[in-house]
Amino acid sequence: MAKKAKNVVVDSEKQFDAIRKEFQTFQILNEKGEVVNEDAMPSLSDEELKELMRRMVFTRVLDQRSISLNRQGRLGFYAPTAGQEASQIASHFALEKEDFILPGYRDIPQLVWHGLPLYQAFLYSRGHFHGNQMPEDVNAFSPQIIIGAQYVQAAGVALGLKKRGKKAVAVTYTGDGGTSQGDFYEGINFAGAFKAPAIFIVQNNRFAISTPVEVQTSAETLAQKAVAAGIPGIQVDGMDPLAVYAAVKEARERAINGEGPTLIETLCYRYGPHTMAGDDPTRYRAKELDDEWEAKDPLVRFRNFLQAKGLWSEEEENEVIEKAKEDIKEAIKKADETPKQKVTDLINIMFEEGSWPYNLKEQYEIYKEKESK
Amino acid sequence: MMSTNRIISYAQAINEALKEEMALDDRVILLGEDIGSYGGVFKVTKGLFDEFGKERVIDTPISETGFIGAGVGAAMTGLKPVIEIMWIDFSLVAMDQIINQAAKMAYMSGGQTSVPMVIRTQGGGGRGNGAQHSQSLETLFAHIPGLKVVAPSTPYDAKGLLKSSIREGSPVIFIEHKMLYSQKGEVPEEEYTIPLGKADIKRSGKDVTIVTLSRMVQFSLEAAKELEKEGIDAEVIDLRTLVPLDIETVKESVKKTNRVVVVHEATRSYGWGAEIAARIQEEAFDDLDAPVQRVGAEDVPVPYNLNLEKEMLPQTKDIIQGVKKSLYLQMETV
Numbered sequence: 001m002a003k004k005a006k007n008v009v010v011d012s013e014k015q016f017d018a019i020r021k022e023f024q025t026f027q028i029l030n031e032k033g034e035v036v037n038e039d040a041m042p043s044l045s046d047e048e049l050k051e052l053m054r055r056m057v058f059t060r061v062l063d064q065r066s067i068s069l070n071r072q073g074r075l076g077f078y079a080p081t082a083g084q085e086a087s088q089i090a091s092h093f094a095l096e097k098e099d100f101i102l103p104g105y106r107d108i109p110q111l112v113w114h115g116l117p118l119y120q121a122f123l124y125s126r127g128h129f130h131g132n133q134m135p136e137d138v139n140a141f142s143p144q145i146i147i148g149a150q151y152v153q154a155a156g157v158a159l160g161l162k163k164r165g166k167k168a169v170a171v172t173y174t175g176d177g178g179t180s181q182g183d184f185y186e187g188i189n190f191a192g193a194f195k196a197p198a199i200f201i202v203q204n205n206r207f208a209i210s211t212p213v214e215v216q217t218s219a220e221t222l223a224q225k226a227v228a229a230g231i232p233g234i235q236v237d238g239m240d241p242l243a244v245y246a247a248v249k250e251a252r253e254r255a256i257n258g259e260g261p262t263l264i265e266t267l268c269y270r271y272g273p274h275t276m277a278g279d280d281p282t283r284y285r286a287k288e289l290d291d292e293w294e295a296k297d298p299l300v301r302f303r304n305f306l307q308a309k310g311l312w313s314e315e316e317e318n319e320v321i322e323k324a325k326e327d328i329k330e331a332i333k334k335a336d337e338t339p340k341q342k343v344t345d346l347i348n349i350m351f352e353e354g355s356w357p358y359n360l361k362e363q364y365e366i367y368k369e370k371e372s373k
Numbered sequence: 374m375m376s377t378n379r380i381i382s383y384a385q386a387i388n389e390a391l392k393e394e395m396a397l398d399d400r401v402i403l404l405g406e407d408i409g410s411y412g413g414v415f416k417v418t419k420g421l422f423d424e425f426g427k428e429r430v431i432d433t434p435i436s437e438t439g440f441i442g443a444g445v446g447a448a449m450t451g452l453k454p455v456i457e458i459m460w461i462d463f464s465l466v467a468m469d470q471i472i473n474q475a476a477k478m479a480y481m482s483g484g485q486t487s488v489p490m491v492i493r494t495q496g497g498g499g500r501g502n503g504a505q506h507s508q509s510l511e512t513l514f515a516h517i518p519g520l521k522v523v524a525p526s527t528p529y530d531a532k533g534l535l536k537s538s539i540r541e542g543s544p545v546i547f548i549e550h551k552m553l554y555s556q557k558g559e560v561p562e563e564e565y566t567i568p569l570g571k572a573d574i575k576r577s578g579k580d581v582t583i584v585t586l587s588r589m590v591q592f593s594l595e596a597a598k599e600l601e602k603e604g605i606d607a608e609v610i611d612l613r614t615l616v617p618l619d620i621e622t623v624k625e626s627v628k629k630t631n632r633v634v635v636v637h638e639a640t641r642s643y644g645w646g647a648e649i650a651a652r653i654q655e656e657a658f659d660d661l662d663a664p665v666q667r668v669g670a671e672d673v674p675v676p677y678n679l680n681l682e683k684e685m686l687p688q689t690k691d692i693i694q695g696v697k698k699s700l701y702l703q704m705e706t707v
Binding site: 215 | 409411414433434435436438462463466503505641671672674676678685
C-alpha cells in the first residue's frame, strides 16, 4: 500500500484522531438496557424513572394514533416521531417549567410535555392558529417550519433570559440537515459569544428527507461543530434516555451558572417517513438499516432497565397505553369542537387593532359582511 | 418526422428540458436537496441521476445559501448550474446570494463576468401547504435588476422556456407551480425553445383583456369560458415571463378591448398587477374605457386550511367578478 505523503504544515490525521478521541458517543444504557456507565448515572428517583417511561410510552402511542388519524384525514401535517422518544422526551425531562423551548416541526411531544394541551397540538396539525397559541404558562415558540431558523432565535431568547436575570435556559431542536444551514452556525456562535444560557440539540436521525448525513457534511460527528463556536459539544446515544437526560441536565447547569451554551447531538432514527405528505422511506433507506436501529429502540431498552429494577410491569404499560388512547380521543373531540377559522380571524391576528393598513380594513369589512351571512 | 398529440405532464416536460440541455451541454449541472436518486420531492429530476451520475446531479446539504452561493461561483467560472429550491419560500433563506450576489455580479464586474444560472423553484397555493410553503413571490425577484423571471403555465411553455433559460447568460428565476406538475398538455417530440419575454395569447377575445401567468392562466381560461355564456368575449394573455415583460402584446390587446383585468395569485397590494396597470396608464391611457382591475390574493399569509386558502386565493369567480367590474356590469352577490 502506498504510503500517504506526510503533511508538513497540518497533520490532518493527527487532527482527526484528536477529534475522534474527543467526540465519542456518550452512553449510559446499552441496547439491552444494562448500565454501562455507572459514574454518569443521573440521580433520578424511582418515581421519576417511571414517569420518564410513561411519557415515552405515551408519546409512542401518540405517534401511532397521529399517523392513523392523518391517514383518516382527521389530522393534517404530521412528522412522525417514533424512534426519537429518548432524544425528545428525555431531553425535555431534564428541563424545568421556566425553560423556553424552540422546537422544530417534529418536536410536538416536547411541547405537549411542556404544557401545550394535546387538542392544541392537533389543531396545529390542522393548521388552526389556536394550535400555535401557547398557554400563558408554557414557555415555547410554535414549531419552526424553516430548517434551522430556530437556532438563531434561541440565541436571542437565551440572551434575553440572561439579561433579565432568569434562572432558565432556552432549548432548541433541529435535525442533522439543519446543521448545514448558516443559521445553525450563526446561532451557536452568537450564543457562545455572549455566554447565553442555551442548549442546542441536534437530533441526528441520519436522514434529511432522503439525504443521508454523510452527504450533509464531512464532519464525523455533528457535535464537533461546537468547537468552531468555542462551546462544549457532546455526541450522545440518542436511543438511550438516561444518556440524553444526563447530557441535557449537565448542559442546563452549565448554562444557569453562566458558562454558556452547549451543543448536544443525539444519534437516533426516525422509523417512519419524513412527514405524512407522501414521503416513502423505502426509496432511500435499506430495511437492514431500519432493523439495525429498531434493535436500539429506546422503549425496549428502558423497559428492560426498569424491569430489572422491578419498577415496571406490562400492566403499568398497558395503563399508560389506555390512558394515552383516552386522552387522544378526548383531545380530538375538543379539537373538532373548536370554532373554525375565518378570513376575518386571519386579518385580525396580523396587526394590532387600529394599526391596520387601509387595504386590510377594506378586506376585513368585505369578509365580515360575507361571514355574517 | 412530426409527432403530433404527444401528451405529457408539466413535471415531465421540465424533466425533458433538463435532460436535453444536460445532454447538449456538459457544463449544465443540477444542484439541490433530494434531487439525486430520490428524484426531487416533486419528482421533477426523476431518472436524471441514473442518466448523468452524481457528478452532474448533485444532492446538497440543507443549505440554500450554500448551494446558491456555490452555484454563483460555479456559474462565474464556466459551469451552468440549474439549482432546485424545493419551495420558493426557501429562497428567502438565500436572498443575499440571489439579490446581492447573483443579480449584481455582471454589473459589479463591469460586465466581465456573468452568472448563467437558473434557479428552478415552485410556488403558489392550492395544496394547503401553509404560510411558509405556498407563497407567490415572483414580484420580489422581478423587482431586482439583473434577474429574469419566468413562470410557465403549460407543459409546452415550461419545456421551451426552461431550455431558453438554461441558455441565458444571466440568472433566471424559473418559477413552477406545484398545482401544475401533474397537469398534462401537448408537447412535441421535436426540439424547440420559447424565447423569454414573449407573451402568449392563450385565448383571443374582443371585450376585455385578462393579463395573467402560471396557474392563474387556467383559472382565467375557465372564467373566459363562463363569461362566454353571458356573451362576454375575453382575451387571455399569458405573460409567461415577468422579466423581460412583453408589454407590447398587452397594449395591442388593450387597443382592441379597451379593458384590462390583471390576475395574479400573489397578494394584491404591491403585486406585479400594479406594474402592469401603471404601464398601461402611462402608455395606453387613451385606449382605456375603464380602470384597470386587479384580482389577487387577500393581503394575508396563505392559511393551511384548504377552505380558508380557497377563500383568500383568487378563484375563477373572482376573475369573473373582476371582468364584470371592468365592464361596469351589475354583479351578482359577492
